[in-house]
Amino acid sequence: MMAIGFGLVYRSTRVFHLAYGGLYVLACYFLLTAMNYLKFPLASSLALTVIGTGLTGMLVEKAVYLPFLRRNASSGALLIASLGVYVVCENLVALLFGNGVKTISTGIEPSIKLSGFVIARLQAIQFAVGSGVILVVWWALRRWTLAKALWAMGDEPELIPVVGLPVKGLRTTILAASSVMIAVPASLISLDMGMDPHVGMSYVLIAAVAVFFGGVDSFWGWVTGGFGLALLQSLVIWRFSAQWLDLAAFGLIVAVLLLRPQGLLGMRRRIEDIST
Amino acid sequence: MKNELIIDGVTKRFGKTVVLDGIKAKVMPGEITAFIGPNGAGKTTLFHIVSGVIPCDSGGVLYNGVDIAGRPPWKIARMGIGRLYQDVRVFRTLSVLENVLLAIMDYRESRPFRVLLNFIRRKKVEEDHLNEAMEWLSFVGLADKAALHGSELSRGEQKLLALARLLAKKYTFLLLDEPTSALAPAMLEKMIRMLDRLNREMGITIALIEHNMRVVAEISDWVYFIHEGRIAWVGRSDHVLEDPNVRERYIGL
């Protein structure tokens, strides 16, 4: 899911959305606030989190990315501005909530036994939701003309206003959609394992690795990348130990970029497109 | 033969589209050869392949009898082939003078080891280079703008600067992609005279991509008409405007 969110933004707006990591953290803490402080029940907390994150994502777009776009800023500048947003988010949260790990108690602990596999109920929910979201987005991308417009924007950004489509509206929608998307895994993971303000960077990087691994240009590439990476990580934990996770992820991306830069399912691009 | 470029059956595909289909062409030394044709016919792609920016799918490119297909652009440049891009490309943050200086300096000089050596020996390579740079700038008429940044020049002036750089490199073979496009009339004249001079007085072999038929007619010796990836007509420049194919497909008369 995170890969999809990241991929959507990167493919269509060409922004290396490091702020995504910030949104991840914000999502976690929205949930925390809702449940622990405001004492809302789980369902409405989740809803609140999703909406809150979505709105924040739109805010980032309006306040940061759009002005940069108007100024014709370079992609490097945007990447750094995005990094700046991430840093601000990470530390605002840390200021408000402290730097340590926090958990939320939910009562979803019991496990389900599924033909020999022990799956925690929470993880089952994660899987179900994840698959659901993937299918919904896939369906949306295929059917909605809106979605096709998003894709086209990544190919030829200058053409969009010419063809009469609202660039700003599209971008805001993408940012909102991807932010909503990240709220889901953020919530699920933090319910499972707790949260701390500094994990955002790891997650956005994992999302980026997944996207590039599977192929920047293909929706199923992102999904495959996400699954592939998760599989790899599980393998690493199983055979070696959790310490080597990062090495595996980043070793993978370096290897992929070198051997097959378009990713597993990506398309070979024209030389002019690869330029920066 | 020296300065002779042979394009031998070059084919290039982008995805499913065949952009160039078995192009065979020859640029004779000491001549100006023009490549004309509608937009998207593949002319710039051909130049990209010759100068090493993109590889071709099949076919070869021979320069001075050596196969240069597939070599990286810098290697091809070092063989003596200079390339002018359609979108000019000057060094924007560098001064006009520095633009030319960079061209004058031999690549060997820009290795750190040599730099340190020169520093220790206090070698004054600077002065000779500066003088030579100013000479070239005067040749193209930009001497008074030497201190300006590359980005501060007008489009036409940038083209002249790019040309000055190529000349400073003492290339004997030039690939010029639309050297006269987007130039105001006065500048256009200047450029045409300059190209003519380069070829006649200095013996530089030039391959041009041009849309301006006047330029083609006035200074080029030989013309290739490329249409949909193939050579549709080839011949002397005096005859090109007479050919019905060319007129119909390209000029629209």
Added chain:
Amino acid sequence: MTYLFHLLIMIGIYTMLAYSLNLIIGFGGLLALSHGAFYGIGAYAFTLISMKTGMAFLPALLSALILTGMIAFLISIPALRFRGDLYVLVTLGFQMIIFTVLYNWTSLTNGSWGISGIPRPLIWGLRIDSPEKFLVLVAALNVLVVGFLFILYHSPYGLSLKGLRDDEPAAQSLGIRPFAQYSIAMTIGGAIAAVSGACFASYVTYIDPTSFTLQESIFQACILLIGGSGNRIGPFLGVIFMVLLPELLRFVGLPDAVAANTRQIIYGLMLISLMYWRPQGLAGEFRVR
């Protein structure tokens, strides 16, 4: 007073890091996020070499420098197949990989426990055991290193890097070979980061992997992004700003617990605003592309 020396020494260490990274980012135009890793490799290489072989400071420093330079060169080979976002991603990847190695290769690096008891430098019989003496050492190294870099900056080499930075295809059409020039920059950059690493190790006498994380690489990049790069004054301004800001916050009375986060927020905001209004940083020449 000792504290002042401490600050100056850290400024000295970071100045060398900034100017070496400046060669890559400011002159080369490549946003490398791997410098923290080379800082770390240099520190560990120096430490291990000097503690296991008993070499004096200067020879150990030289060895670490050469070793780190070689690793930097090796990394430049894959990294330079890309530009822009992908280059950033690859250098970032290497940063993470090296961090993980430093953290987990416990038999070599002692992992998260770090290495302590690093001896103070011994140079030609003189032991550098006071802050004043260390400052002189750092200053001397700075003169050599930054002097060397300045020569490079203003040489045909520096000019060729700037040309590549501005327009790589155009530079190639002049016969300049991108890989050669860029990888030399990354190699020299990495090697000099090792010098800072060695100074850091023998100053603090204890190193552990947490000083050489992605955060550190980002911090160093920020020095150049905020202060400016591609010229002589920008990096130094950046170092002063980034090193002194925490002190300023402390001066203003901000409690330590809050200071760290506040400082980061300021960095973040500065990055955003600078990229918007002044992409060349406070005093730089290179605008991020």
